[in-house]
Amino acid sequence: MGYKLLTPGPLTTTATVKQAMRVDHCTWDREYKTITQEIRQKLLDLAGVSEADYTTILMQGSGSFGVESVLSSMIGPKDHVLICVNGAYGRRMVSMCERYALLYTVYEVAEDEIPEAAAIAKILEEDPTITAIAMVHSETTSGILNELEGIAALANENGLLFIVDAMSSFGGIPIDVSALSIDFLVSSSNKCIQGVPGFSFILAKREQLEQRRDFARTVSLDLYDQYETMEKDGKWRFTSPTHTVLAFHQALQELEQEGGIYQRYMRYLTNNRLLRQKMEELGYRPFIKNHQGPFITSFLYPTKQANFTFNTFYQHLKQNGFVIYPGKISKVDCFRIGNIGDIYPEDIDRLVEVIEKYTEVAYVS
Numbered sequence: 601m602g603y604k605l606l607t608p609g610p611l612t613t614t615a616t617v618k619q620a621m622r623v624d625h626c627t628w629d630r631e632y633k634t635i636t637q638e639i640r641q642k643l644l645d646l647a648g649v650s651e652a653d654y655t656t657i658l659m660q661g662s663g664s665f666g667v668e669s670v671l672s673s674m675i676g677p678k679d680h681v682l683i684c685v686n687g688a689y690g691r692r693m694v695s696m697c698e699r700y701a702l703l704y705t706v707y708e709v710a711e712d713e714i715p716e717a718a719a720i721a722k723i724l725e726e727d728p729t730i731t732a733i734a735m736v737h738s739e740t741t742s743g744i745l746n747e748l749e750g751i752a753a754l755a756n757e758n759g760l761l762f763i764v765d766a767m768s769s770f771g772g773i774p775i776d777v778s779a780l781s782i783d784f785l786v787s788s789s790n791k792c793i794q795g796v797p798g799f800s801f802i803l804a805k806r807e808q809l810e811q812r813r814d815f816a817r818t819v820s821l822d823l824y825d826q827y828e829t830m831e832k833d834g835k836w837r838f839t840s841p842t843h844t845v846l847a848f849h850q851a852l853q854e855l856e857q858e859g860g861i862y863q864r865y866m867r868y869l870t871n872n873r874l875l876r877q878k879m880e881e882l883g884y885r886p887f888i889k890n891h892q893g894p895f896i897t898s899f900l901y902p903t904k905q906a907n908f909t910f911n912t913f914y915q916h917l918k919q920n921g922f923v924i925y926p927g928k929i930s931k932v933d934c935f936r937i938g939n940i941g942d943i944y945p946e947d948i949d950r951l952v953e954v955i956e957k958y959t960e961v962a963y964v965s
């Protein structure tokens with residue numbers, strides 16, 4: 601009871617976000633539909649895109665449902681998707697394309713490297729049948745932050761559809777959706793906006809949505825259908841996660857009160873730098889050397905502590921009020937510490953004190 605989640609979502613939410621859920625709302629009540637519309641508009645404002653060019657679609661389920669909704673209902677029979685992979689979330693997109701028997705090509709780099717525009721340019725040159733690029737922005741597997749600019753420019757120059765899984769980055773770092781000409785950007789309620797789990801959202805270029813309206817392979821994840829219904833008056837197609845929606849609405853207001861995305865980014869960056877600096881002082885080394893993102897950090901298991909186990913480490917932290925994530929890197933043992941959510945430098949200070957105690961215990965015993 602009563603610990604801080606240092607995970608990349610679900611994450612630690614404010615008391616006021618939790619309080620917003622203490623109302624049972626009817627799904628077709630006008631007030632509730634207005635809340636949905638306000639959320640959709642606010643997400644467009646946060647992305648800095650115009651309502652004429654873009655729309656927001658909310659989709660029930662966790663973040664993966666949003667990604668799957670885009671891939672399964674917006675990729676046509678004549679498309680060929682180039683998927684950039686440097687972690688588990690890129691691989692998840694590959695699994696989805698595989699499952700729907702979409703035509704795809706994988707461009708994979710190591711988990712501590714980022715996809716390079718130059719390499720993609722070469723792939724595009726060699727295979728002119730590619731019509732779309734899909735990539736993850738912040739690969740939560742490792743905490744690496746992939747670069748969008750160069751790849752966006754390639755997508756743009758070649759007239760390719762550009763799909764970005766910005767699940768663990770949107771709201772926590774400025775992303776110029778319009779300048780990057782992203783066609784579909786996916787994120788979810790329980791990451792940097794600091795709401796609770798229950799739905800994903802898709803920022804979509806209207807033109808692409810309209811052109812791709814007939815490609816859906818499932819009913820529930822049909823993005824166009826969801827859009828068409830929601831666009832009328834804010835009614836979700838099927839039962840929506842009402843309490844989650846109320847919490848998210850509150851979370852958006854709190855993001856505004858904090859000063860917006862840039863201010864939040866600064867807080868996350870401060871948390872992350874402090875965490876990495878203090879952990880290095882204790883002898884914990886980060887897995888990512890270059891392009892570390894400001895959201896989550898993978899640390900290698902300490903080599904000097906022979907009796908380090910993730911389980912005892914986890915239990916020690918939990919008993920002292922913090923919950924962290926196991927690692928997700930394929931080839932090395934890591935644990936992960938997220939620094940997003942309602943987390944401040946003083947929490948990081950306290951966490952590191954607790955970790956220092958574990959270090960001492962592990963050394964002497």
Ligand SMILES: *Cc1c(COP(=O)(O)O)cnc(C)c1O
Nearest residue numbers: 662663664689738740765767768
């Ligand atoms: C969280 C996350 C997802 C979605 O995961 P769910 O468990 O379905 O919410 C997808 N991509 C990235 C990069 C993520 O961080």
